[in-house]
Amino acid sequence: MSMAEGPEGGGSEDRPRPHHNDRAGARARILGKVRDAITKRRREPHPGHFGGWRDQAPEDPVEQFIRLFKAAGGEVCRFDLRESASEWVRNFIGDYATVSLGTIARREAQHGARAVRIEHTDPADAEVGVSMAYGAVAETGSLIMIPQDGRRAQLLPPVHVVWVEERTVFPMLIDAMAALAKELPSAVGLHSGPSKSADIGQILVKGVHGPGRLIAVLVDDKGVQW
């Protein structure tokens, strides 16, 4: 079928333009054209789930996450004890004058069992942001960031520290999607390394718009949750 003899017998430009809020009309015309186009063809089956097929033997998910996250420029600090991880975070952010805490971290800092006094700065003015990840993905080396914790703290400060529990490392992205799909928030961000660009002369620069440093604090504590 050629353009000249389109499904409705003439290009859309031949019809008078609908007024700009003719939503129902536009919807019906698009769906009608789609149906006209595919009606003569077979409805093909879906091939099934993506299997992430690889030639190599499967890797330990935590090791794979660390390897890929580092390869993309991320930094990883791994702790066996929640307490030592907390202490490391406190020391790390102590070097900065302004700190922005995600909602979950802020609640912990103010009311948690190990409450500490940290002054919270708006993410737009903070030098470092601290967030909690929903989990991580081994297959892609990604941290899963959810909006309940505050998106601005995840994006605006030049340094981003992310707390992630090892038990929440999903082997494959599709596993993480399946878990998220049960109660999807308004927006999920997968962060797999510091912000980067090669748009200037194909030379890699970091920290273009998002954080130039991304640090995963990976905690493998079987004890109480933070």
Place this chain on the structure above:
Amino acid sequence: MSFTGPGRYREESAKMLRDKPEMRHSVTQATRTFDDHRTHAFGQVDGERWRDWARDVKTHLLSNLDIYLEQAEESLERNGAHVHWAETGADALAILEKIVEDNDVKRVVKAKSMLSEELAINAHLESLGVSVFETDLGEYIIQLLGEPPSHIVGPAIHRSLDDCRRLFHEHFGTPLDAEPDALAAAARIALRQEFLAADLGISGGNFLAADTGTVALIENEGNIRLSTSLPRIHVAFVGIEKLVPTLGDVAGFVQLTTRSATGQPIGNYVSLIQGPRREDEPDGPEEVHVVLVDNGRTNLLADDTAWEALRCVRCGACLNICPVYRQTGGHAYGWPYSGPIGAIIAPGLLGLEKAMPLPHASSLCGACVDVCPVRIPIPEILVHWRERAVEEGLVPLAETVGLKAYTAAAERPVVFGAAGAALRYAPLELGGRALPILSGWMQERSAPKPSPKSFMQLWKEGLE
């Protein structure tokens, strides 16, 4: 400077090669890097299986597109997003204009989106008195230069580091020998203010999962996350072919697309957007609009050969490998989608007459089909459009005879290979007589001596 239209392809590509030899160097360097990274990334996985899977999901999607469009609409509305349907580019702009007017929008930040280039959104917003800032670093560079993008993934690859140094020196006073880090920092400072001040953020959509109503966006800089998180309103323009059935399918497609585009296992940032912020979320847009855009896509869908082009994920791999694109860069193609994919979708989106001569902007070497992650038979579709152009009287008859023979041979790889081999080894003393198959345009040239190696052999060995 804006797009010149495909009709000037021959003049523009000649002009590019004559007047801007350095551009060719930048483009060749960038596309080779992209392609090396892609080759490496696909070497780590069972790439053939990934590509079969992706082809089959998109084929399933397209053959059931009516059902999935309705499902996507329902899911998005359930999430609290507004869904709009735009039959044409003008309709899409009218929808945006209404949102802008209703909300008294003055400042817009924009994520990189090829569909927004297709719709010429920036010019329209500016005509409404709205300030619009491209926030992807490459897009920002070309916005400052007043140029359109020249590549689907790397919009400014035709510009060198020195070009950027001069540009930033003029705009921000950075030194003429500033390093890329310093240039990026200047852009970061300028654009950070715009992110914080903008009323509305515009994005495209790499994928739209019908089951969850998720707009998926892939990027490296964080500008898309910022554009879709900070302003009060987010508007996503999504081509109707961008749907996938499920969020699980998105898991495969984001990986396939980035491996194919830049060789990364995944983009630094992937946004999965369902709708406006909820009560338990401290920030995020209050309004999310998703504009489903046809603008000629149903024309492609109706074509029994060219519909396969709608599987495209816009990774740019076919541009990176294309010997024609590498020489001319993207601007000569005269519209936003350049390279092999641009040449096969132009007749659907613009109409065949307006798309001419892009289906001829190819040597039909087939390198593109070898790298396409969704296995679009690009050479076959190019030949299809050439034949259609002949039928519609858009091409001089003399060029058509050889084409038919070419088609017959090219559709049978063994014959094609044998024909090439025959030419390479055949005695060349034709006594000035043109090869019969090439009569017409052979009269003013002598037959070139066939190379001892085939083009595809040389290309694989790294010929430029």
